[in-house]
Amino acid sequence: MTNEFYQHFDFQRLQTEATEDDYRSVFQVDRDRIIHTPSFRKLQSKTQVFWSGEYDFYRTRLTHSLEVAQIGRSICHWLQKSSELLTDSFFIDPDLVEASCLSHDLGHPPFGHAGEKTLNDLMREHGGFEGNAQTLRLISQTIFSQSNRGMNPSRAFLDSILKYRTLWSELRNTSGAAPEHHYLYDFQTPFLDFVMDGNDFPPEFIPGEVRDGFKPIECQVMDWADDTAYSLNDLSDSARAGFLRVEKVEEWAKTQGLSIEGGTPLGDLLSAIRRERVEPFVGRKIGNYIKATRLVQDENMMSSHTNRYRYRLEVDPEMREECRIYKKLAYEVVFLSPELSQLEHQGAHVLSQLWSVLSARYIKQEPIYGHHFNLLPAREASQLLEAQTTTERARMICDFIASLSDGHANRLYQRLFVPGYGSIGDVV
Numbered sequence: 001m002t003n004e005f006y007q008h009f010d011f012q013r014l015q016t017e018a019t020e021d022d023y024r025s026v027f028q029v030d031r032d033r034i035i036h037t038p039s040f041r042k043l044q045s046k047t048q049v050f051w052s053g054e055y056d057f058y059r060t061r062l063t064h065s066l067e068v069a070q071i072g073r074s075i076c077h078w079l080q081k082s083s084e085l086l087t088d089s090f091f092i093d094p095d096l097v098e099a100s101c102l103s104h105d106l107g108h109p110p111f112g113h114a115g116e117k118t119l120n121d122l123m124r125e126h127g128g129f130e131g132n133a134q135t136l137r138l139i140s141q142t143i144f145s146q147s148n149r150g151m152n153p154s155r156a157f158l159d160s161i162l163k164y165r166t167l168w169s170e171l172r173n174t175s176g177a178a179p180e181h182h183y184l185y186d187f188q189t190p191f192l193d194f195v196m197d198g199n200d201f202p203p204e205f206i207p208g209e210v211r212d213g214f215k216p217i218e219c220q221v222m223d224w225a226d227d228t229a230y231s232l233n234d235l236s237d238s239a240r241a242g243f244l245r246v247e248k249v250e251e252w253a254k255t256q257g258l259s260i261e262g263g264t265p266l267g268d269l270l271s272a273i274r275r276e277r278v279e280p281f282v283g284r285k286i287g288n289y290i291k292a293t294r295l296v297q298d299e300n301m302m303s304s305h306t307n308r309y310r311y312r313l314e315v316d317p318e319m320r321e322e323c324r325i326y327k328k329l330a331y332e333v334v335f336l337s338p339e340l341s342q343l344e345h346q347g348a349h350v351l352s353q354l355w356s357v358l359s360a361r362y363i364k365q366e367p368i369y370g371h372h373f374n375l376l377p378a379r380e381a382s383q384l385l386e387a388q389t390t391t392e393r394a395r396m397i398c399d400f401i402a403s404l405s406d407g408h409a410n411r412l413y414q415r416l417f418v419p420g421y422g423s424i425g426d427v428v
Helices: 026-035 038-046 061-082 094-103 112-122 131-142 157-162 168-175 186-195 216-242 244-257 264-275 278-291 319-335 337-363 378-386 390-403 406-416
Strands: 292-295 311-315
Touching: 026 094, 026 157, 038 061, 038 406, 061 216, 094 157, 094 186, 094 216, 112 337, 112 390, 131 157, 131 264, 131 390, 157 216, 186 378, 186 406, 216 278, 216 292, 216 311, 216 319, 244 319, 264 278, 264 319, 278 292, 278 390, 292 390, 311 378, 337 378, 337 390, 337 406, 378 390
Parallel strands: none
Antiparallel strands: 292 311
16 A cells, blocks of 8 residues: 655655666665665674673664664554554655664764764864764765765655754854764755755754754654663663662652652652562553654645655653653763763773874874884775865764774774784784
8 A cells, every 4th residue: 555645755865776676665675775784783883871792681782773663663653543643544654764763873983972972072173073964974975885875865764864954063153162962064965955855944943953853753753762762771771780779769869859759750760670670661661652652733844845744743741751860860870970981981092092093194194103004994095095185084084983893993992002912814
């Protein structure tokens, strides 16, 4: 049965492709192209909260992305079942949402948010680094680097991953300093123009949160699925790792002036921790967060172009507040703990040292100890030699470092800086 929610406008790709009969839909092709890429596989060894490889049961970027995709599909099914605005022939495509969810962390570097902050600082003179902007770069430009055209995504899929729609330079010009996060690279304007069909943002869509809040329904679903997984599943890992103990949660609740009585977010969590039933607790909460969503109609500058902008996702305010509390709890009790901060410092050090030597060799093109060492694989090295500007070379080095898994980054660091480590036969 044809899904009338989507039209030719949504299916168009960045570049024209030879159209052959395919048993898959356009959005199934988008999803499949993501799954069968090295960038997606590398997420299995990229940190979510706890160091990848620390223990088998802790989540990585890959398992997190899979969980977000499952939640995203479930939200689609719930909305189709519960909303009078959707029908069996007019619905939000779960394959498109799944593709968006599977891709949402694709551009994140090794060592979690510490790695992202470090690369952004290192790239502050060259347009910055942002995980979502890097996801767009991969999908639109570099994921199949030999063709130098990315994966040629459909307009609807490309639009579904754009969590932010403000440029790096816009935030810098507004604040007077290089932004910390939540932006697109300046050179990505053509892709923003493509998804917006050339429509300029009106003056009231000021750069930052206001403009970034203008998203198609699939991106809104992905965002809430990500918040759901991030706020709940990270609690599960943190409890299992011993970071979320009863006394710590009680102490934090006191500092925040929050109740720990039964029926409150923290009271229910404490009960689950005491009974060692955190996993079932998280499972029930995920179901609640899915059912807390509903569709409302909207009218805006893009709603005449596509149904993807004719609807907004509304989430029950109590669920949003509960989600906010859980995220704040995880951040302040777990992420800011000395145990994790020390490891984040280690990851930041590794990336900084890699940047230092690769920057000297390939960006500044200076000899190291009197030598022009071949430190990068042949393909990356040849592309760097062809680059005309310092900024181009910096972006390529940033691409390379961001593409590394935690383990690959550590191994490369040790080969370059630790005497006696490594062998001529190692895979590099």
